[in-house]
Amino acid sequence: xxxxxxxxxxxxxxxxxxxxxxxxxxxxxxxxxxxxxxxxxxxxxxxxxxxxxxxxxxxxxxxxxxxxxxxxxxxxxxxxxxxxxxxxxxxxxxxxxxxxxxxxxxxxxxxxxxxxxxxxxxxxxxxxxxxxxxxxxxxxxxxxxxxxxxxxxxxxxxxxxxxxxxxxxxxxxxxxxxxxxxxxxxxxxxxxxxxxxxxxxxxxxxxxxxxxxxxxxxx
Numbered sequence: 001x002x003x004x005x006x007x008x009x010x011x012x013x014x015x016x017x018x019x020x021x022x023x024x025x026x027x028x029x030x031x032x033x034x035x036x037x038x039x040x041x042x043x044x045x046x047x048x049x050x051x052x053x054x055x056x057x058x059x060x061x062x063x064x065x066x067x068x069x070x071x072x073x074x075x076x077x078x079x080x081x082x083x084x085x086x087x088x089x090x091x092x093x094x095x096x097x098x099x100x101x102x103x104x105x106x107x108x109x110x111x112x113x114x115x116x117x118x119x120x121x122x123x124x125x126x127x128x129x130x131x132x133x134x135x136x137x138x139x140x141x142x143x144x145x146x147x148x149x150x151x152x153x154x155x156x157x158x159x160x161x162x163x164x165x166x167x168x169x170x171x172x173x174x175x176x177x178x179x180x181x182x183x184x185x186x187x188x189x190x191x192x193x194x195x196x197x198x199x200x201x202x203x204x205x206x207x208x209x210x211x212x213x214x215x216x217x218x219x
Contacts, residue, residue, distance in 0.1 A: 001116045002096055003046050004089065005037055006160075007106035008054035008082045013205050022056040024106045025063055028210060029217035032063065034106055038070040044113050046102070047073060050095045052088040054079040085179035090169050098166055105160030109202040109213055114163055114195065124168040124186040127194045129156035130201045140180075141187070141194065148194035150184045156194075158183075159201055 007024040014023050024034035034051075041049060049072050053060050057078055067074030077092035089096075089103070100119050104110075110128070118126040127148050132139045132155065142152030158180075168182050186192045202213050 001046070001099065001101060002048045002050060003041050003102040003104060004050040004052070004092060004096060005034065005104050005106045006052060006085060006088060007034060007060060008052045008057075008079050008088050009107065010055045010082060014207060014210070017207055017210070018055075022053075022060055024060055026210060028109075028204070028214050033109075033204060033210075034060070034064070035070070036109065037104055037106065038064070038067070038072060040111070040113065041102075041104075042071045048075065049073070050075045050077055050092050050101075051106075052077040052079060052083075052092050054082045081176075083176045086169065086172065086177040086182060087175055089164070089179065090172055090174065090177075093166055093169065096166065100163050100165045103162045103164045107204050108160040109200070109204055110159055110161050110197070111200055112161070112197050114161065116163060118193065118195065119163040119165060120193065122191060123193050124165045124191045125183060125193075126163040127183070127192060128159040128161040128197050129194050130159045130197050132157045133203060135203070135205075141183075143194045143196055146193050146195070147190065148183075148187055148192040150187050156196060159197060160203070 025032045061076055075095045077095055083091055100116055129143055136157050139155030140158045142149040142155050204210050204213055
């Protein structure tokens with residue numbers, strides 16, 4: 001199974017830190033945030049990683065290269081303008097192939113990676129869900145008997161980690177579009193499973209949360 005890291009965002013909430021540095025390269029605990037993802041993927045047995053880039057793409061590509069330093073092979077999916085989550089994945093499908101793949105948001109911290117075996121039957125996605133953080137108290141989805149649902153209680157927050165079948169994006173037009181509506185449509189067809197993760201997770205979306213993660217990881 002291949003993995004994809006979403007790293008094409010503008011990082012507006014991280015300004016001024018991202019005025020001259022793309023968010024994936026912001027340092028935390030002595031190394032760029034995205035390097036923590038690469039190291040975790042390598043330890044989990046992944047060999048190939050697709051990374052989509054747009055804002056300051058050349059800085060990210062120059063920093064990570066072909067991935068050999070991290071024991072991986074990196075494939076780059078470049079976007080002239082950010083295509084959002086869904087459009088970015090669709091643009092990268094030629095690099096990902098026809099098999100399910102692991103999707104990781106580049107701006108989160110999570111010490112859990114689901115296996116391909118979590119995607120079963122004719123499901124189109126398997127989502128990792130977490131308890132709602134203070135900045136997202138209403139959550140995203142419900143979870144009932146291992147199925148992710150658009151409605152219900154309690155609600156949980158999508159962790160930015162999932163297993164995706166490429167068929168989830170079938171029929172979508174090219175260009176920028178979000179991933180969440182595709183999740184919801186598949187949920188309505190009962191084709192999305194989910195797992196609640198209760199370990200350490202952070203949406204590293206603001207300078208304050210980046211500083212909090214730095215404090216957590218510091219010896």
